[in-house]
Amino acid sequence: MKKNDGFIVHIKISPNASKNEIIKSEDGVKVKITAQPVENKANKALVEFLSKEFKIPKTSIEIVKGQTSKEKTLLIKVEDEHKLNAIKMLIM
Numbered sequence: 001m002k003k004n005d006g007f008i009v010h011i012k013i014s015p016n017a018s019k020n021e022i023i024k025s026e027d028g029v030k031v032k033i034t035a036q037p038v039e040n041k042a043n044k045a046l047v048e049f050l051s052k053e054f055k056i057p058k059t060s061i062e063i064v065k066g067q068t069s070k071e072k073t074l075l076i077k078v079e080d081e082h083k084l085n086a087i088k089m090l091i092m
Contacts (some may be wrong), residue, residue: 005077006060006075006076006077006078007075007076007078007084007088008064008073008074008076009029009073009074009092010028010029010071010072010073010074011028011029011030011031011071011072011074011078011091012027012028012029012031012070012072013030013031013032013033013042013046013070013071013072014030014031014032014033014060014070015033015035015036015037015042015070016033016034016035016036016037017032017033017034018034019032020033020034020043020045020049021030021032022053022090022091023062024091024092029091029092031046031049031050033045033046033049040067040089043063043067046063046072047061047063050074050076053090054076054086054087054090055083056078056081056087057078058085060076060077060078061074061075061076061077062074062075062076062077065092067074
């Protein structure tokens with residue numbers, strides 16, 4: 001979903017995983033994170049992992065809903081059309 005300052009992505013996070021990875025399925029996007037879901041560690045690890053995967057700054061990824069939930073809504077702010085399309089290919 002596109003917004004003025006970026007686009008919205010709904011994901012399901014799976015903390016305590018054996019490795020960090022993005023899994024696309026019919027149900028949507030699941031992101032496995034090795035960090036534990038304590039003291040905001042999983043959220044920080046999620047943003048860090050996605051910023052490396054998408055090659056964008058961590059400040060371009062914001063958790064707008066689901067801070068304490070496994071289901072999260074992210075706002076990804078990208079102005080470069082090529083980078084935007086590359087990210088969409090990975091998670092949509």
